[in-house]
Amino acid sequence: MRITCVVISVFIYSSIYSQNLFNAVVKDKTTSEPLPGATALIKNSTLGTSASEKGLIQIQNVPDGQQIIEVRSVGYKTAEIILSFPLSSTDPIEISLQSAGEELEEIVVSSTRSSRTIADIPTRVEFIAGEELEEKGNMKPGDIRMLLNESTGIQTQQTSATSANASIRIQGLDGRYTQILKDGFPLYAGFSGGLGLLQTPPLDLKQVEVIKGSSSTLYGGGAIAGLVNLISKRPTDERELRFFINGTSAKGLDLNGYYGQKLGKVGVTLFLGRNSNSLYDPAKIDLSAIPKFDRYTVNPKLFFDLNDKNKLDVGLNYITEKRIGGDLLYIDGKGDATHRYFEKNNSDRFSTQLSFTHTFNQKNKLNFKNSVNHFKRVVNTPGYTFDGIQNSTFTELNYSSNLENSEWIGGANLWTDGFSETQTTSTPFRDYSQVTMGAFVQNNLKLSETFRLESGLRGDYVIDYGFALLPRVSLLFKPSLAFSSRLGGGLGYKAPTIFTEESERIQYRNVLPISSSTNKLERSYGGNWDFNYKTSLAGGEIGLSINHLFFYTYLNDPLSLSPVASGNYQFINLTGFTDSKGTETNIKMDYGNFKLFLGYTFTDTRIHNDGSVKQNPLTAKHRLNNVLMYEIEEKWKVGLEAYYFSPQKLSDGTTGKEYWICGLMIEKLWEHFSLYANFENFLDTRQTRFDSIYTGSISNPIFRDIYAPVDGFVVNAGIKIKL
Numbered sequence: 063m064r065i066t067c068v069v070i071s072v073f074i075y076s077s078i079y080s081q082n083l084f085n086a087v088v089k090d091k092t093t094s095e096p097l098p099g100a101t102a103l104i105k106n107s108t109l110g111t112s113a114s115e116k117g118l119i120q121i122q123n124v125p126d127g128q129q130i131i132e133v134r135s136v137g138y139k140t141a142e143i144i145l146s147f148p149l150s151s152t153d154p155i156e157i158s159l160q161s162a163g164e165e166l167e168e169i170v171v172s173s174t175r176s177s178r179t180i181a182d183i184p185t186r187v188e189f190i191a192g193e194e195l196e197e198k199g200n201m202k203p204g205d206i207r208m209l210l211n212e213s214t215g216i217q218t219q220q221t222s223a224t225s226a227n228a229s230i231r232i233q234g235l236d237g238r239y240t241q242i243l244k245d246g247f248p249l250y251a252g253f254s255g256g257l258g259l260l261q262t263p264p265l266d267l268k269q270v271e272v273i274k275g276s277s278s279t280l281y282g283g284g285a286i287a288g289l290v291n292l293i294s295k296r297p298t299d300e301r302e303l304r305f306f307i308n309g310t311s312a313k314g315l316d317l318n319g320y321y322g323q324k325l326g327k328v329g330v331t332l333f334l335g336r337n338s339n340s341l342y343d344p345a346k347i348d349l350s351a352i353p354k355f356d357r358y359t360v361n362p363k364l365f366f367d368l369n370d371k372n373k374l375d376v377g378l379n380y381i382t383e384k385r386i387g388g389d390l391l392y393i394d395g396k397g398d399a400t401h402r403y404f405e406k407n408n409s410d411r412f413s414t415q416l417s418f419t420h421t422f423n424q425k426n427k428l429n430f431k432n433s434v435n436h437f438k439r440v441v442n443t444p445g446y447t448f449d450g451i452q453n454s455t456f457t458e459l460n461y462s463s464n465l466e467n468s469e470w471i472g473g474a475n476l477w478t479d480g481f482s483e484t485q486t487t488s489t490p491f492r493d494y495s496q497v498t499m500g501a502f503v504q505n506n507l508k509l510s511e512t513f514r515l516e517s518g519l520r521g522d523y524v525i526d527y528g529f530a531l532l533p534r535v536s537l538l539f540k541p542s543l544a545f546s547s548r549l550g551g552g553l554g555y556k557a558p559t560i561f562t563e564e565s566e567r568i569q570y571r572n573v574l575p576i577s578s579s580t581n582k583l584e585r586s587y588g589g590n591w592d593f594n595y596k597t598s599l600a601g602g603e604i605g606l607s608i609n610h611l612f613f614y615t616y617l618n619d620p621l622s623l624s625p626v627a628s629g630n631y632q633f634i635n636l637t638g639f640t641d642s643k644g645t646e647t648n649i650k651m652d653y654g655n656f657k658l659f660l661g662y663t664f665t666d667t668r669i670h671n672d673g674s675v676k677q678n679p680l681t682a683k684h685r686l687n688n689v690l691m692y693e694i695e696e697k698w699k700v701g702l703e704a705y706y707f708s709p710q711k712l713s714d715g716t717t718g719k720e721y722w723i724c725g726l727m728i729e730k731l732w733e734h735f736s737l738y739a740n741f742e743n744f745l746d747t748r749q750t751r752f753d754s755i756y757t758g759s760i761s762n763p764i765f766r767d768i769y770a771p772v773d774g775f776v777v778n779a780g781i782k783i784k785l
Contacts, residue, residue: 082147084121084155088113088133090543091158098544100135100159101602105142110601115542118154133157136598136605136652172246173271173291174516175280175460175471176506184506184516184538186548186590186611188213191269196782197691197701199264200727200738203308203780204316204337204357206262206270210290212705214646214661214687215274215613219680220768221566223755224387225353225405229563232274232287233613234642234667234681238562239554239586241277241285244292247415247433249379251284252561253452253481265306265318266333266361268295275613276588278554279520279534282475282500286554286586286617287642294377297322297329297365301785308780312352312773313340316780329365341390344774345750348401348760351772353387363415371422377415384408389760400761405569406442411435425464429473432457441569444762448570450483450492472503489630492560492575497525514538522555526578530555530585544596551589556621558582558633564623565631567765572630573623581621582635588615605652614643620669638670640678655694661687677711680767684708699729699738710769718769721747739779746775 088100096117103110104124113119119133126147133141138159171180171187180187190198190209202208207228211218217231229237242250250262264270270292277285295302301323308316315338322331335358342352363377388404391397413435421427433456441448460473477498485491504518520532534552558581565573596607619635626632644665651658663685667678686706693699703725710718724745729738749755749770756763 082124082126082149083152084119084124084131084145084147084149085152086119086133086155086157088117088119088135088157088159090138091160093543094158095543097135097138097159098542099597100133100138101598103132103134103601105130105132112598112602115544133159134598134602135159136596136602136607171271172293173243173273173280173289174506175462175504176469176516182508182514182538184514184536184548185273185550186275186536186592188272188274189269190272193693193699195264195267195269197699197727197729199306200729200780201725201740201742201778203265203306203318203778204263204314204335206264206267206292209264209270210272212687212689212703213272214648214663214685215611215644215665216272217680217682217685219563220772221563222387222405223765223768223772224350224403225385225407226351226387227407227566229566230290231681232272233615233644234665234678235287235615235617235640236563236678238559239284239287239556239617241281241289242292243281243289245294245415246281246291246431247413248281248284248454248456248477249413249433249435252454252479252559253437253439253450262292263316263318263333263335263337263359265304265335266295266320266331267292269293274611275550275590275615276534276552276554276586278522278530279502279504279518279532279552282477282498282520282522283524283530283555283557283583286556286584286588286615294363295320295322295331297324297331299324303785305783305785306780307783308778310339310776310778312342312344312776314338314342314352314778324365327367329367331361331363331365333359333361335359341387341393342773343390344746345748345772347750348390349403349756349763350387350390350393351748351750351774353385353405354393355383355385357381357383357385371420373419373421375415375417379411379413379415381411382409400759402444402761403763404443407439409437409439411437427462429460429462430458443569443571446569446571447486448483449486450481452479452481454479467508469506470504473501475500475502487571489572490575492570492573494559494576496557498557499523512539512541514540516550518552524557524583527557527581527583530583546594547592548594549589549591551587554586554588556584556586558584558621558635560633562621562623562633565633568631574626574630574632576633581633582619584617584619584621584635586615586617588613603653605650607650609646609648611646612644613646614641616641622669622671636669636671638672640667640669642667642678655692657689657691657693659687659689659691661685663687679711679713680769682707682710696731696733698731699727701725701727703727707770712767712769714766718749718767719752721752721770723747723771734785735781735783737779737781739777742776742778743771743773744775747771748774 088097098115100113102119131143174185198209207218221227230240274288277289304320306318318335338356341350341354361379366374385407389401391401415433417431419429435454437452455478457476462471479496482493500522502520507515516536518534522530532553536550540546558576592611617640620640647662649660667681688704690702705723726741756765758764
């Protein structure tokens with residue numbers, strides 16, 4: 063009996079001894095920060111666990127012998143570790159994972175004027191780059207409307223039923239409160255704003271950066287709702303030669319080409335584009351849903367490394383376009399007393415960009431930049447012509463000092479904006495000359511490993527309208543790689559102008575000029591607060607990230623177009639205010655080759671005037687964004703999209719219908735080219751199917767607000783060539 067007990071005791075002891083303990087701490091290879099939520103699995107077994115908030119992993123009962131341990135974390139390359147158990151020590155083993163998207167982590171977001179990477183910027187910046195940018199380009203290669211409209215909190219608003227002019231609305235505010243930049247230059251403002259989205263193809267863009275909320279401190283007036291900065295590609299030692307050929311079932315054709323390469327101390331990029339469309343009327347109502355247009359774009363840039371300390375970038379941009387929409391019979395030369403309505407837009411845009419940088423040392427540099435813009439546009443409708451030229455310049459000198467834990471940048475700006483028209487009616491001249499002088503200082507401070515603070519102060523003096531002082535502050539709280547939060551806000555302003563969505567809809571007909579004696583600056587303040595969390599589920603098989611944003615903007619003395627005597631319209635500053643508040647939620651899930659994006663936007667924008675309150679027209683209170691992507695790297699891409707828009711209040715007091723827009727995109731990739739097809743709006747959602755787009759007669763239509771698509775189901779397909 064005693065011998066039996068000894069044998070049993072030895073057996074039990076051996077079994078316990080053979081069950082081992084695995085201790086590890088999982089960290090980011092670059093930052094050495096712990097990776098909470100990382101998973102470790104013993105291959106060919108059911109043993110596994112997830113890391114704690116401090117990145118600690120503990121697996122019990124690991125069998126003796128050689129074991130393969132697989133360590134995963136969302137956004138990182140999987141690591142496999144081979145260990146022989148029992149281990150000589152039970153101390154935690156340090157495991158470092160390399161980011162799978164390391165190149166994205168190194169993207170510098172230039173819109174905040176900082177040289178920090180996106181992970182370290184307190185200001186909330188959304189960016190579209192890489193594969194996402196290319197996928198959106200497949201859907202609308204001729205312009206950037208689709209690229210922006212499918213983001214939460216952003217709505218592309220069509221301002222003309224027949225010519226398809228459009229503007230960007232951010233967080234429920236009108237398009238004039240969004241500032242559009244190209245490489246930090248304000249090229250799309252004033253008279254040219256209504257066509258800016260339509261004349262910007264995405265092929266030569268490296269990334270698109272969006273800052274929502276009051277951002278006038280960064281680049282001056284006009285960014286009350288936010289700003290969109292289009293960042294161009296820069297040449298590298300490796301040649302990039304791309305061609306993009308696209309055709310549509312709506313009679314459109316896009317031919318775009320891009321070349322970029324650095325040759326020693328000189329780099330060059332060149333974009334050439336021809337975009338065209340024939341008249342398209344899917345509703346068969348004899349009015350164009352897509353106008354007839356021909357546009358040519360030439361955009362060369364040169365990049366000079368003059369020496370180790372001096373760099374010079376010079377760019378030119380020329381766009382010419384003829385666009386006509388309206389009654390199909392009239393435009394086809396078959397017009398009569400009934401079929402006689404048309405809207406014609408002929409425009410020419412020429413701009414230059416110059417940037418010179420002198421580097422004193424690794425920490426300090428001086429930058430000078432200048433742009434000159436010339437934009438001529440002639441708008442013709444029956445019995446009316448609006449013919450004007452806008453000349454504007456932007457000049458800036460800034461100095462930056464990049465220290466280990468702090469970054470400073472300060473500078474001064476000068477904007478000039480002049481408009482002159484050829485008088486064709488009895489309406490008084492709308493000519494103006496506006497000069498703005500500004501100075502700014504910004505700081506990005508690393509308070510600790512957990513907190514970063516970004517602050518700025520700008521002072522602008524707008525001749526004839528006065529001084530605007532614009533502080534802003536943003537705080538980043540990042541206790542771990544799994545969770546972060548940004549809280550920020552600032553002041554903004556917008557100088558009065560006749561070029562708004564309201565006046566664009568009526569082609570500026572009978573719109574009286576702005577007057578500094580009766581009009582004043584629109585001033586605003588606003589803030590954002592967001593939360594970000596990422597983790598993994600199902601033993602690391604599913605990656606999950608969640609972003610939730612609260613936003614609020616208050617706009618004082620909003621400018622409004624009001625009817626006055628003799629059929630004229632006058633811009634007045636309302637005695638009240640406009641406020642916009644809401645939330646945005648974005649959820650992203652990864653599983654194998656699948657990616658699911660879910661987005662929801664709630665927007666409540668109201669105009670308060672003389673005790674009355676009304677909803678801001680053309681603002682969907684509820685929006686849903688749903689995108690499912692399937693991708694086999696370098697082989698296939700398939701995307702399915704569904705977007706919901708809730709009923710919108712219209713300018714005439716009525717309410718528009720709710721609707722869904724669905725799309726399907728397929729792309730097959732090879733080494734040097736790819737073929738794609740995009741089935742946009744395959745449910746054929748059109749305003750002309752469930753509502754009217756005009757009142758009155760076909761000979762003299764009075765157009766209603768365009769709140770839903772008018773072009774309906776369109777298939778586009780093409781080939782992308784990369785040599």
